[in-house]
Amino acid sequence: MEYLNGVVLFVLNRYKGERSISAVYHLLRGKKSSQTIQDARLFDVSFLFGMLKHLNRNQLQDVTVNLVNEGSLFQTDQDRYVITQDGNSALQTFVSTHPFPMHLNGWKYHHLADQFWQRLSLYVQSLSYSVHNNMNFYPVMKDELIQGWVRNHFPTRSEDRVKIAAELYQEVTHVLEKQPNYLATFFVHRLSGVGRTGLTLQQTATEFRITLEEATIKFYGVIHACLTFIQTSSDYPLLASLAADEHAEMPLTSSTRQTYELLMKGLTMDQIVNKRQLKKSTIEDHLVEIAINVPDFSIDPFVTRQAQQSIKTASQETKSQRLKTVKEHLNHKYPYFEIRLTLCKEGVQ
């Protein structure tokens, strides 16, 4: 089975016909909406969050048509599908022949992974050239922030460079040794240095005769493994420094960031509505985004503890994350905004 077909089948199977094909799309592209994030958690697919950022609607459409035609999916509603018996056995085969990388965790690492890779890639390249006494190279990363970071963390003395390069070799080797051999080989193809330029993901995919989607997920699998090891062991000081997010850019959209800054200054919601001349509902959306993305953000000023408790209980009792169901169950005692905020805060914990 085509890799992408397998992934879509996997997610649809987890969604049990309760979510539309759009939900699959948003999950794989990593849409930071409360609904997508709640779904990811509820149906235990958050490890795939944002793992195929370039997926487009047409591609997904083709995959679904394919899966229906081969009898793996059954369409229940305009945008909904359930997996058939045949589909189930096809999925079993897919999962055993194409297991997801062990450490893949899209939701946990989506804000760190790309930056980590960009630093690692440029750091390896720069070290490689410098220990071979050759500083005449074109950097593989052009982003000023990434270049600045590498420059600031680059050892100045040449003996140190040799030492650090050897240590980096050790750390990367340790991570890769814990991966299947072909995955380690795959990953090294992407690194650049003296005598060889790294391959693009597409080129690596071609080289390994797999699709771009499979290559993307395998690649993130290795990056996420690095990030996991860094967290659980102190044996990777260099990799840990590459992953450190000192200027912790919270993944907020710029308008939400402004709202967040005003909140931090102590303004109330109504004051922010006035000051920013935006609709109340817009500011409410910002709050939901903040609740999702800022781990230690407390929603208590907006929803009383008691209300939060009732809402959580209602969600458990109805076994539903649907705002409407919960609201009705509570006899419309709380507005949508409070239910949304509570459920998505709950969803990310």
Place this chain on the structure above:
Amino acid sequence: MNLVSILYKHFGYQKFRLGQEEIIKDVLEGKDVFAMLPTGAGKSLCYQVPAYAGASPVLIVSPLVSLMEDQVQQLKTHGEKRVVALNSFLDFNKRKTILRQLSSYSFIYASPEILQNRNVQRALSQIGIRLMVVDEAHCVSQWGHDFRTDYLKLGLLREQLGFPPLLALTATATQEVRQDIVKQLQMVDPIFHVHTVDRPNIAIKLEKHRSLVEKVKALHQYAGQLKGPGIIYFSSRNWADKIARELEEAGIGSVASYHAGLNQEDRLLIQQQFLSDELSIVCSTNAFGMGINKSNIRYVIHFHPPSTIESYLQEIGRAGRDQEKAIAIHLYTEEDEFLPLSFIDSELPDRTQVADVISHLSNRIGERINAKQYESQEMPVGLPETAWRLIVHKLEVHGILKNDIIQPFQFNNAVEVITSEAEDRRKEKLVKWKRFKSWLEDNQCRRNGLLSIFRETPVSVEDCCDYCGFSLENYSKDVNKMDQHRIQISNWKQELERLLVVKKEDRGEKPTG
């Protein structure tokens, strides 16, 4: 210090190439200079050396961000730290910081768009620019093949900067374009250094096919036979991707496609693979090449036609910069004509589109519009950016848009005037395309055909063109030699070790830098 020692000290060359030194001397004497040097002849040295000889800071206006970044990178690789690029990709804070310390830079690259910003203008006028360079100066002229409306405002900017000497650089400009450039940039008694557009080491072959299928077949054959590295030009991303895949599957070597659809990381990787001879062929849209300084490209094939002679020359000019033999092959069919024609149509607004935009603006008289931000405009659907830019430019010329504020205007007149001006541009472009097309069909020496368009005297070279005759074998692969290849990784650990680990005894001398 004399010029040759500057050249050696900063760039490592022992001597100047043809024409460079004369241009540099005139620039250093403070004259206005117009220089036309063939692609790859080392145009940038013509202002870099003067900067080291005292004409600093220098402002370099450059039309393409990628080109600019490449120049900056090259200077940095040569150890120059006082170099900066100002373009709209800079975020606001970064730009502010740079502008505050602008006087600490010797080389200031800037896009024409950003030069319209008042803060940028003010900062530049305070630091005493000693030399203003307009790179790709043909963009100033609407007769040129790559007209940019923002270039027209450079004359005004020059006055604001206290009228520093100006150096206009281009690789290809016909007589009329040259005159237009001089006029638009208000150059005073300019000295012309016009070198031939001819690249005697590039053989030219035109090859007509009866059908697309045959053309594809011929392309496969050439890609298999010719000695690389080579570039193949296409008009669309899809074609570039498709042929790259086909060629690689056919085992012709390592082939990659390159176009604006790739993300920046992939673009850099592919550029670099190409530069370091890890790729044999790049299948590209015309996005590739600007700023690529690779000396050993052995062939350029056009699978789709460029829309002007000038673009054609620029694209084939990427081959053979090392002065070794190279070849340019143009494959075409009768149907190819529709491509440039539809491109020209899509680039320029028609009457309905002009009327749509104007009627939209007529409801907003007195409002401010941010004309630079095409995406943020709520404009009629499907209006291409180039068409939008042309309309904005005309609105400014006719005083309907003043300092981004819409002035009262008469609807019908505005539509009429702008439509007819767009129509004129369309005609000019058609003329340019027709000129290319008639060159394709002329029964004469290809090289001298090109030269005659630039009013140059005919030449005669060995291995000239398909009309004069040449032997394709001179450009064929050496079957016993692998020219471009990638390192194959069989053992990942060894490869990682090769990249990062050096043993003390292998390490030889300490680096000096």
